[in-house]
Amino acid sequence: MNKMDSLTANTAAINRLLARYGVKFGIYKNNTFHEQLFPYDCLPRIIEKDDFARIERGLIQRVTALNLFLKDIYTKREIVRDGIIPEHFVFSSTGFLKQCDQFVPNGSVFAHIAGIDLVQAKDGEWYILEDNLRIPSGASYPLIARKLERRASPRSFIDNAVDSNANYAQLLRHCMDSVASEGISVIMTPGRYNSAFFEHSYLAEMTGCPLVMHSDLFVQDNRLYLKGAGGSPVKVGAIYRRIADEYLDPLSFRPDSLIGVPGIMSAYRSGNVAIVNAPGNGVADDKGTYAFVPKMIKYYLNEEPILKNAPTYVPYYEEDLDYCLKNLSKLVIKDVSEAGGYGVLFGKDLDEDGLKTWRERLKKEARRFILQEVIDFIDLPVMQDGEQVYRKADLRAFVISASDGVKVWHSGLTRFSRVEGSFVVNSSQGGGFKDTWVLSR
Amino acid sequence: MKKFLYSLRTDLYFSAPVSRHTFLLRAFPGHYPFQEPVNASLTCKPQCKLAQSTDGFGNSVHQGYIEPWHTGFSFISSGEVITDSSKHDTRPPAPYYALPSELTKLEGKLADFYRENKTEGTSAQKLERWLEAVQKGFKYQKGRTTTATTAAQAFEQGAGVCQDYAHILLSLLRADHLPCRYVAGMLAGEGASHAWIELYDGREWIAADPTHCRLCDDQYLKLSHGTDFASAPIERGVFIENGEAVTQSVQSRALMREI
Numbered sequence: 033m034n035k036m037d038s039l040t041a042n043t044a045a046i047n048r049l050l051a052r053y054g055v056k057f058g059i060y061k062n063n064t065f066h067e068q069l070f071p072y073d074c075l076p077r078i079i080e081k082d083d084f085a086r087i088e089r090g091l092i093q094r095v096t097a098l099n100l101f102l103k104d105i106y107t108k109r110e111i112v113r114d115g116i117i118p119e120h121f122v123f124s125s126t127g128f129l130k131q132c133d134q135f136v137p138n139g140s141v142f143a144h145i146a147g148i149d150l151v152q153a154k155d156g157e158w159y160i161l162e163d164n165l166r167i168p169s170g171a172s173y174p175l176i177a178r179k180l181e182r183r184a185s186p187r188s189f190i191d192n193a194v195d196s197n198a199n200y201a202q203l204l205r206h207c208m209d210s211v212a213s214e215g216i217s218v219i220m221t222p223g224r225y226n227s228a229f230f231e232h233s234y235l236a237e238m239t240g241c242p243l244v245m246h247s248d249l250f251v252q253d254n255r256l257y258l259k260g261a262g263g264s265p266v267k268v269g270a271i272y273r274r275i276a277d278e279y280l281d282p283l284s285f286r287p288d289s290l291i292g293v294p295g296i297m298s299a300y301r302s303g304n305v306a307i308v309n310a311p312g313n314g315v316a317d318d319k320g321t322y323a324f325v326p327k328m329i330k331y332y333l334n335e336e337p338i339l340k341n342a343p344t345y346v347p348y349y350e351e352d353l354d355y356c357l358k359n360l361s362k363l364v365i366k367d368v369s370e371a372g373g374y375g376v377l378f379g380k381d382l383d384e385d386g387l388k389t390w391r392e393r394l395k396k397e398a399r400r401f402i403l404q405e406v407i408d409f410i411d412l413p414v415m416q417d418g419e420q421v422y423r424k425a426d427l428r429a430f431v432i433s434a435s436d437g438v439k440v441w442h443s444g445l446t447r448f449s450r451v452e453g454s455f456v457v458n459s460s461q462g463g464g465f466k467d468t469w470v471l472s473r
Numbered sequence: 474m475k476k477f478l479y480s481l482r483t484d485l486y487f488s489a490p491v492s493r494h495t496f497l498l499r500a501f502p503g504h505y506p507f508q509e510p511v512n513a514s515l516t517c518k519p520q521c522k523l524a525q526s527t528d529g530f531g532n533s534v535h536q537g538y539i540e541p542w543h544t545g546f547s548f549i550s551s552g553e554v555i556t557d558s559s560k561h562d563t564r565p566p567a568p569y570y571a572l573p574s575e576l577t578k579l580e581g582k583l584a585d586f587y588r589e590n591k592t593e594g595t596s597a598q599k600l601e602r603w604l605e606a607v608q609k610g611f612k613y614q615k616g617r618t619t620t621a622t623t624a625a626q627a628f629e630q631g632a633g634v635c636q637d638y639a640h641i642l643l644s645l646l647r648a649d650h651l652p653c654r655y656v657a658g659m660l661a662g663e664g665a666s667h668a669w670i671e672l673y674d675g676r677e678w679i680a681a682d683p684t685h686c687r688l689c690d691d692q693y694l695k696l697s698h699g700t701d702f703a704s705a706p707i708e709r710g711v712f713i714e715n716g717e718a719v720t721q722s723v724q725s726r727a728l729m730r731e732i
Contacts, residue, residue: 112568123568130569130700133529251495252538254524283497283536283710284528294495294711298536302526 042184043074043415049180054230055173071464072177073414077425077446078192078207087150087158087429089438090339093329095431095438096145098316100165100332102142105315106132116331117324118348120399125321125368129277131284135301138211139435142310145272146205146431147171147445150339151409159407161426163322165313167274170445171430172231174467175200175238178443181467184326187279191430195470197443201238203432207269208241210434211306218258220249222275222291232274241272251295254302270306271296277311306376320368336451343405347398354404357391363403365390378406409455412466414448423448426457427468444468475691476732478610479659480551481666483708483725489717490542496710498523498535499657500550506560507680508695513552519543530567530654530707532697542715548708552589553732556691561677566652570673577644580625583708585609587648596651596674600681603645607624608686611641620702635668636702638683642670656680656697657707661692668705671698694729 047069056067079087105122112119122128147168149161178197182189208217219241221232237242248259249268257265273280276337279289284297299305315321323344326337345352345363356363360379367375382390396403412420425448431439446466447457457463481500498517502510515523515535521536539546573579579587590606592599614632627637639655646653653672654709660667660682669682669689680689697703712719 109568119568124572128569130529130567130704133567134527134531135529250493250538250540251536252524253522254536264550283495283709287709287711295497295536295538297528298497298523298534300525302524411482 039074039181039188040415045070046074046177046180046184047072048306049174053176053235054233055176056230066200070173071450072173072404073448073466074181074463075341075413075415075420075467076181076467077412077427078469078471081473084442086338088442090158090337091148091431091440092438093333093335093338094148094160094163094325095143095433097325097329097332098146098165099140099142099433101283101309101328102165102313102316103136103140104332106312107134107136111328111331114331116327117321119323120348121320121368122315125315125318127312127316127318127321129285129312129314131297132312137300138213138303138306141207141211141433141435142313143316144207144211144308144310144433145171146433147428148431149426149428149429151203151407151426153407154410157340159340159409160325161342161407163317163325164428165309165317166276167309168428168430169228169231169274170428170447170465171200171441172234173465174190174445176234177465177467181264192469193472195442195472197467200430200441200443201235203439203441204235204272205239205241207238207432207434208272208308210304210436211308212269213304213306214356215256215267216242216258216307217269217270217272218244218249220244220246220275220293222246222273223341226274228274235272244267246293249293249296251293251299254295254299254304256293256296256299256305267307272308279313280307280311318368319366319402342407345403347394347401347403352403353394353398356394360387360390360403362406364406365394366402366404368400368402380406412446412448414450414464414466416450421452423450423452424455424457425449425466442470474555474557476553476555477661477694477729478551478553479573479694479729480549481659481696481707481725482549483547483723485546485708485710486722486724487544487546487712488720490715491545491712491719492540492715494539494543494546494710494712496537496546496708498537498548498550498708499528499532499705500523500548500599500707501533501535502550502552502658502694503531503533503695505695507556507558507562509555511553511555512724513550513554515548515550517546517548519546528705530697530699530705532699546710550696554694556694557668558680558689558691558693561679562671563677566654566673566678567662568652570652570654571650573644573647574704575623576701576703577624577640579644579645579648580623581629583625583628583641583644586628587645588690591649596672597679599649599651599681600646600672600674603642604681604683604686607638607642607645607683611638613638615626620706635684639668639670640701642681642683646670646672647701655701655704656695656698657702657705658693658695659698659727659729660694661731663727663729665725665727665728666696667693668702669693683719692729
């Protein structure tokens, strides 16, 4: 039996501490910035040792294949030439960046920090919902929560054999140092108005890397420098940048970006600085590419995928289109060109006219959409007003690829919906989070 | 085969001092089967070290950083070049050259124009017909368009400069799913930089000048290529201002003389 009574009793205390540490996230609503707490629930998601071992193998396999895919797409494009993925899905993806073409970053690592979203179906099977290979956030929340849990309820960790998750900072630091060119490693934040600013500052503190902003950096002679405090500039060898690709360098991407580092792409392409994660990764984590990840695993690794995708249909293919037209009312439709939670539509919410319109649309714009079976994922117990209730929850697992290998962090961010029956777990939609315990025996 | 002296000088004037000025130049001619630069040099004022790298399209890029406050900036690309338009670049195209880019989307009247004029044939035949069609449907006129004008916008108003000609032709060729790219460079006898296109015909890249409605000969010197003007400009820079909004004016002078 898990004895977590003392943890339950301490929920309020832990939430107060989280607030004091500034464990918040910010969102923009009607052009004003709101900071809100990310509600923490004390009952951890517990994953058995054997179950996690399989997830771990599956994630390593998946991220290994995704890194090989990125290298291939930005160099020889063999997977396209061999007809495994239609050219269209790759090169009309907004995530494909021509500025990154024909360049392989240090150590051949593109997706240094991958946040892979999984859900567990009611039969116990784990499904991959989404790969996040750009700048996935969330690791800091279970990291700090665990620290406070241990403080609030040491007993829970004597009674339960839980893998420590304190090594996230070492994993991250090792990853950065392993791919770094000559120079120091830094973490770059767009500033305190970013939704994940707490995370940026916490990871900087835990890794011992300077937390910097664009104005602290400059590029000269194709090298990235951190301005010294009164002294001479210090060369940067690796930058874990927490800003999106399009803002990274106003000379190569959006010219109006005020939060980027002008010239950093030239320094990067000269091999003088590692950018973590590599720019251009969006081509591997968009909805259109997702459907092809199982094929990628077979193509690059000659292995069967260990973890399943949610069953996905690509109407670009005749037989998938037929299936989608017949089963539209039970499927979910996703617009490949839309990001985030936008462009997602459930067939069950459509009336007869709507279904008819969508069937026509799928025939006409077959390349624009993918369709998926709706996975009924499990509910996890959540404490709400002193009572245990059940809510939908997903898991964001973190996979770190260094130049000497791929590792999975034995923890993860479990997000849950605070509304009964709702599948929306996003923090911006009022969802909360839990720690994720991986049992060590 | 011909030999030229060339020089391209661009002067930027700022209305107030700027600092931390970082820029990229794509002004250094590359080595291609059809052109061989000799004694090529690229310098700038205020003087600073120019660091060379290669962009995603394969262009040679020079990056520079000027920290002190300054009110003007110039760069000069000069040297000699041997050209031979009977030779062609044969490296196969990246797939994105056949897709519409930001500035070459087929829209509005340009889309109608495409539907009314499209024909069947080989890449070379299509190129020839589109060159003629564009020449008839579009007029040369300075001052009507800017560097941000799209192919469709330029076509809508019926007149523009070499950059607009190139964008319109690229848009039409891409509607035919033909891989093609925007080229920035110099043309002997013209006082400013010039723009044209290259089309991959399945074997090699064919250079064509829609402004003059012809295939390119030995009089052309290529500086950079990309999917459109904005993807690989000759100069792009950013700087910080001293509390005062800075406006800039540009003067550019090109010289290309046979020797």
